[in-house]
Amino acid sequence: MIVLGIETSCDETGVALYDTSPWENGRPASAGVLGQALHSQIAMHRDYGGVVPELASRDHIRRVLPLLDEALHEAQLKLKDIQAIAFTQGPGLAGALLVGSAFAKALAQGLNLPSIGVHHLEGHLLSALLGPSAPQFPFIALLVSGGHTQLMLVSGIGQYQLLGETLDDAAGEAFDKTAKLLGLDYPGGAALSKLAEKGQAGRFELPKPMMHSGDLDFSFSGLKTAVLNQVKKFEALGTAEENVTAQFHADLARAFVEALVAVLVSKSQKAIKQTGCKHLVLAGGVGANAQLRSALTLSAQQNHFAVHYPPLELCTDNGVMIAFAGALRLLSARNGSTHSGAFDIKPRWDLSSNNMTQEESVG
Structure with missing residues (x-):
């Protein structure tokens, strides 16, 4: 089964084609990737210091069809070769999600395909x-992104x-807020990580929030505030030398x-x-x-994990x-089920509310 995937949750428009045959035949899952295309909106949002939802939605509209053509060309496939369509239903920016949902539903209806x-x-x-080394179920997932930091127990597909x-x-x-405090452009996560490689260890002792809380929850606002306090102290000194500021x-x-x-690793160890x-x-x-x-x-x-x-x-x-x-969901006991025509983003x-029953779970 060849599945078209459409991602429009925030500021990347992603389109890909995946063939389930390798997965079904016990071969590496990566062998099923037939073609993909991706456009990032980072340059567009940089001037605003963050994602502007309206601009993001409009850009998804402009990009999704050309990206589909690009992915089909790489895979050497035609629209008629697609057998199912998967799209990001949530979470994300409402307007951005609507673009992907509307496009996927319209295409699925036009081609008479499940979505x-x-x-x-x-x-x-x-x-x-x-990846080259696939994990065995059950495993712990540490999900860390711009909008989410979670520890999840994954017992199987849909569990x-x-x-x-x-x-x-x-x-x-x-990461992004701290990068902004240090004068780095949005998105600052990668730039901040690179800058950190030039830093000297031990100059600052910053808090490690909730590291010893006894649970598996996180909190990073206090860490960001501690950075802000250090920046204010430094600025109060009135140091003008560029090399001193850079260091x-x-x-x-x-x-x-x-x-x-340290916090992410400690909590992950505890979950294990x-x-x-x-x-x-x-x-x-x-x-x-x-x-x-x-x-x-x-x-x-x-x-030892x-x-x-x-x-x-x-x-x-x-x-x-x-x-x-989407392909793994469609291969489950729900195989062939389709969504309604409504844009139910x-x-x-x-995520846990989207669990399958044990009988439906695959993997």
């Missing part, structure tokens, strides 16, 4: 199955239990990254210990962070993860 709405986070956590989540800012939000920014960036990574799982998946945009990957790899070696990462190109929002997640959507 299925996919949870954005399900796409992220299952994307590790497309998800929320173990802990952020009470305020997500890790990605904390201050680098040192503070390093302290921030080390504190945030509490559940008895032997596999951890890191997924979401922050999953591309080099310091976090390095720290989790070291923790896995020291604590395996850690799995999606391919770097699949850490950001993309159509492949939606096509793949879910801007706020709890």
Whole structure:
């Protein structure tokens, strides 16, 4: 079965085509990726310091059809070869989700194909199955992105239990807000991580919120506030030397990254210990962070569990993860089910509420 995936939850337009044959025949899941195309809106939103929902929605409208043509060309397929359509139903920006939903539903109706709405986070956590080392069920998923920081117990496809989540800012939000405090352009997560590599360790002792709270929840607003306080103290000194300011920014960036990574790793270790799982998946945009990957790899070696990462190109929002997640859903006991013609998007959507029954779950 060839599934078209459409992702329009925020500021990336992603389209991909996935063939389920390798998965069904026990071959690597990555072999099913036939073609993909992706457009990022980062340059458009940078001048505003963040995503402008109306602009995001309009850009999705402009991009989705050309990207579909590009993905079909790469896969050497025609529209008639598509057998099902998956689209991001939520969570995300309402207007952006409507674009993908409307396009998917119209195309599905025109081609008389089944369509299925996919949870954005399900796409992220299952994307590790497309990597060179696929995790075994059950596993713990650490989902870290601009809008979400969660620990999830994944018992199988469609079997998800929320173990802990952020009470305020997500890790990605904390990265971007801290980057802005240090004068870096939006989105600042990757730039902040790179800047941190130039910093000296030990200059600042920043808090590690909720690291010893006893639960698996997160909080990063206090860490961001601590950075703000350090910036204000530095600015009050009136230091004008450019090299001094640059080193201050680098040192503070390093302290921030080390504190945030320490919390994420500590909570992940605790989730592994509490559940008895032997596999951890890191997924979401922050999953591309080099310091976090390095720290989790070291923790896995020291604590005798395996850690799995999606391919770097699949850490950001993309159509492949939606096509793949939709394909696995369609291969389940719900195979062949179609959504109604209504644009039933879910801007706020709890992943665990989308669970299958044990009999329906595959994997």
